[in-house]
Amino acid sequence: MYITITRQHLGETFSQSAADFVDYLEKENKALAPEQQEPFFNQQQDHIDPKTVVQEIDANTDRLKQNEPKFYSLTINPSQRELAAIQNDPEKLKAYVREVMKDYAASFNRKEQVQVEQLKYFAKIEKERTYSGRDREIRENRPYRAQIAKLQNDLAKVKRGALQGNPKHIQRDIEKLHKQLPHKHNGKPIEEGMKKPGSQTHVHIVMSRKDVTNTYGLSPGSSYRESEAKLHGQTVKRGFRRDEFFDKAEKTFDRMFKYNRNYVESYNARKTLDKDPKAYFSKIMGLPASKRAVALKLLSKTGAKVPLPNIPTSKVAIARKTIARLQKAAALARKASSIEI
Known part of the structure; x- marks a missing residue:
């Protein structure tokens, strides 16, 4: 919620x-x-x-x-x-x-x-x-779309003689980038307004x-x-x-x-994540196995890349080995209580 x-x-x-x-x-x-x-x-x-x-x-x-x-x-x-x-x-x-x-x-x-x-x-x-520019899918697709737009512009210049190049090679690169787009729906790239x-x-x-x-x-x-x-x-x-x-x-x-709310869906968890990402992920790893599995599944849908099952439970170990990765994951994990999951 x-x-x-x-x-x-x-x-x-x-x-x-x-x-x-x-x-x-x-x-x-x-x-x-x-x-x-x-x-x-x-x-x-x-x-x-x-x-x-x-x-x-x-x-x-x-x-x-x-x-x-x-x-x-x-x-x-x-x-x-x-x-x-x-x-x-x-x-x-x-x-x-x-x-x-x-x-x-x-x-x-x-x-x-x-x-x-x-x-x-x-x-x-x-x-x-609808998707907006703030959504992760749009932001992560953006670099690919920028490269595609540049190649399409180059292709148009080549066709009218304003630029030297091989149209087939450029078209091949465009198609390759389309395939590499990280976020699609029904085979179509996710765009703003979709x-x-x-x-x-x-x-x-x-x-x-x-x-x-x-x-x-x-x-x-x-x-x-x-x-x-x-x-x-x-x-x-x-x-x-x-x-x-x-x-x-x-x-x-x-x-x-009669809803059985998981920790990562709670407002208290979001507050902890904002203030102390280490404590947030440590709390997740301390959940009972069944609840921890649900929490990790929910987090995976946000795009968090941190290999959470391998996070050590020791606070010292977390501070030394995982803090950098936790900080990167935190922004994505904040979506765990949103409409997306």
């Missing part, structure tokens, strides 16, 4: 309204018949019109300054293993979102616990993802910065994650406990669907 929280993009090139973002979230629906479309939903309603979403979010911005975000975007990205556990069922995912929103509300640091009924949010399920294979279902949530009464601010992106401050002579609690929310979101999924 991978959850992100992103503030509204602001600036001269971005609108103050939620209209552009909501329109972006309608991209899949535009190509589908009405009965096949995935509508917006919230805690109480199942079918909400996009125009209503924009109106509700844009009207719920009392006393917010122009440079302050009016809404936040949350994405809930179950892994392919998690999607398989719920049979990729949109209704089960919708039920999960409604439970997660309770966890989200409870994670605000307030004198009185925030309830889910105080949130103004609209969620939408999407079933497709749909990703497998289950890619995920959820986008448009979350108002203000509560449902348009009175109180509820910012998950606060610079003060959890603290107290003096306001009009009184101590006021403020902030948002992100770690608590991410941890609760996983536990809620596991409880609802």
Whole structure:
């Protein structure tokens, strides 16, 4: 499970309204018949019109300054293993979102616990993802594609007499590079914009910065994650406990669907990986054999090249013999809890 929280993009090139973002979230629906479309939903309603979403979010911005975000975007990205556990069922995912929103509300640091009924949010399920320049497959294909493009340019020059060379040899080199491309799907090189294979279902949530009464601010992106401050002579609690929310979101999924989460799929593991890759891989090697086998299989799907079964369990040995390789593998292993697995 991978959850992100992103503030509204602001600036001269971005609108103050939620209209552009909501329109972006309608991209899949535009190509589908009405009965096949995935509508917006919230805690109480199942079918909400996009125009209503924009109106509700844009009207719920009392006393917010122009440079302050009016809404936040949350994405809930179950892994392919998690999607398989719920049979990729949109209704089960919708039920999960409604439970997660309770966890989200409870994670605000307030004198009185925030309830889910105080949130103004609209969620939408999407079933497709496309490759972008940030994806490993695109990045690793890029050097080959650059060489192919150069050779194709050379071939064109040779054919028009602007460059000397053997067209057959150049074409042979192009075909050789095509075969060497590390990432393909159905025999075709993976390119930006190509749909990703497998289950890619995920959820986008448009979350108002203000509560449902348009009175109180509820910012998950606060610079003060959890603290107290003096306001009009009184101590006021403020902030948002992100770690608590991410941890609760996983536990809620596991409880609802009896999911047996592996260590590498956990938020705690991702935090350990970011802070101490040695401890992360050492923890994996210390798992029971069956769980370790699952962990290594999941990691292999991220493209991690480290021969993990041979990693010594001694901390001293790890520090001396494997730290360089662990650091190289760490960036790839960070995808272990993402939609890719």
